[in-house]
Amino acid sequence: METVYDVIIIGGGPAGLSAGLYVSRARLSALLIEKGIFGGQIANTEHVENYPGFPDGISGYELGQLMYQQAEKYGLEMVAAEVTGLEFNERGKVVETSEGEFVARAVIIAGGAQPNRLGVPGEEEFLGKGVSYCATCDGAFFREQVVAVVGGGDSAVEEAMLLTRFASKVILIHRRNQLRASRLHQERAFANPKIEFIWDTVVEEITGPDKVRGLTVRNVRTGVISTVEVSGVFLYVGLHPETDYLRGLLTLDEERRIPTTQGMETEIPGIFAAGDIRKNSPRQAITAAGEGATAALSAEKYLMEQQ
Ligand code: NAP
Numbered sequence: 001m002e003t004v005y006d007v008i009i010i011g012g013g014p015a016g017l018s019a020g021l022y023v024s025r026a027r028l029s030a031l032l033i034e035k036g037i038f039g040g041q042i043a044n045t046e047h048v049e050n051y052p053g054f055p056d057g058i059s060g061y062e063l064g065q066l067m068y069q070q071a072e073k074y075g076l077e078m079v080a081a082e083v084t085g086l087e088f089n090e091r092g093k094v095v096e097t098s099e100g101e102f103v104a105r106a107v108i109i110a111g112g113a114q115p116n117r118l119g120v121p122g123e124e125e126f127l128g129k130g131v132s133y134c135a136t137c138d139g140a141f142f143r144e145q146v147v148a149v150v151g152g153g154d155s156a157v158e159e160a161m162l163l164t165r166f167a168s169k170v171i172l173i174h175r176r177n178q179l180r181a182s183r184l185h186q187e188r189a190f191a192n193p194k195i196e197f198i199w200d201t202v203v204e205e206i207t208g209p210d211k212v213r214g215l216t217v218r219n220v221r222t223g224v225i226s227t228v229e230v231s232g233v234f235l236y237v238g239l240h241p242e243t244d245y246l247r248g249l250l251t252l253d254e255e256r257r258i259p260t261t262q263g264m265e266t267e268i269p270g271i272f273a274a275g276d277i278r279k280n281s282p283r284q285a286i287t288a289a290g291e292g293a294t295a296a297l298s299a300e301k302y303l304m305e306q307q
Pocket of ligand 1: 153175283284
């Protein structure tokens with residue numbers, strides 16, 4: 001007979017793993033599906049300083065692993081697979097994946113968000129040859145070299161700070177003249193002598209020929225085009241949710257995120273969403289964890305009402 005889980009959780013970041021912890025402790029049968037490594041975005045963060053309980057901070061990778069271990073301890077099942085579809089039929093809520101189909105009575109969608117591409121010539125061509133979306137993973141390749149960071153949000157500024165540990169200079173290129181990042185991040189970046197800022201500027205092209213050697217940039221105020229010599233460029237121009245497989249099933253907002261109630265319920269009974277994939281989520285690890293726990297409590301209530 002086919003296994004029908006009480007709950008399937010899509011995504012193994014703070015939202016999914018917290019949901020997994022709560023449903024497992026509620027003694028519901030649950031399966032968590034994750035295509036990459038546990039921890040989601042924070043797994044690629046060198047040092048997490050704003051997750052309560054770790055006054056000295058903690059490596060993002062380690063935090064993800066600890067969340068995973070805690071959920072597993074209470075019986076959460078996990079499978080490594082990519083979700084490709086979701087369907088509702090007489091079998092239940094059917095999650096289609098690269099490893100086959102899994103069926104549940106309730107689903108918590110916590111697939112998080114992926115880094116945006118900048119969409120300029122050279123970006124695809126030099127991926128892994130100087131173009132990166134992960135300073136934690138690739139920063140050490142640029143010892144005593146000049147690198148650029150593109151973006152002005154928390155990710156760009158935080159990762160620029162990290163890169164100063166390796167690079168001789170970090171040039172932060174932002175399309176406006178004001179950072180979007182939090183005050184604390186800004187203060188630290190402005191105080192760091194290794195970080196240089198190029199304001200009001202966008203990258204038009206990443207140039208080689210064999211690997212990244214420079215950038216063609218344009219000042220958006222003056223229109224002046226110039227070149228910047230760098231050996232690497234780290235792109236932090238926001239994140240997008242992976243919700244293509246939900247098109248036609250759930251109404252998404254203009255950013256393709258999932259609207260929910262305060263209880264993390266979507267418009268379809270028994271389908272919940274939590275974390276960065278959710279409309280209006282504050283997009284922090286701690287809020288994602290809270291949303292995951294809330295979704296789990298709502299799923300538990302939903303299942304009880306179904307009985
Ligand atoms: P974000 O806050 O959306 O910032 C994206 C940055 O990229 C913005 O500065 C934006 O410029 C710029 N940008 C977007 N599209 C661009 C383009 N086509 N060309 C040039 N620049 C472009 O993304 P994020 O920094 O990845 O942060 C995502 C969420 O995670 C946020 O809520 C953030 O607070 C959170 N986060 C928190 C921490 C932390 O607390 N330690 C660390 C990392 C991330 P504009 O400013 O002009 O829009």
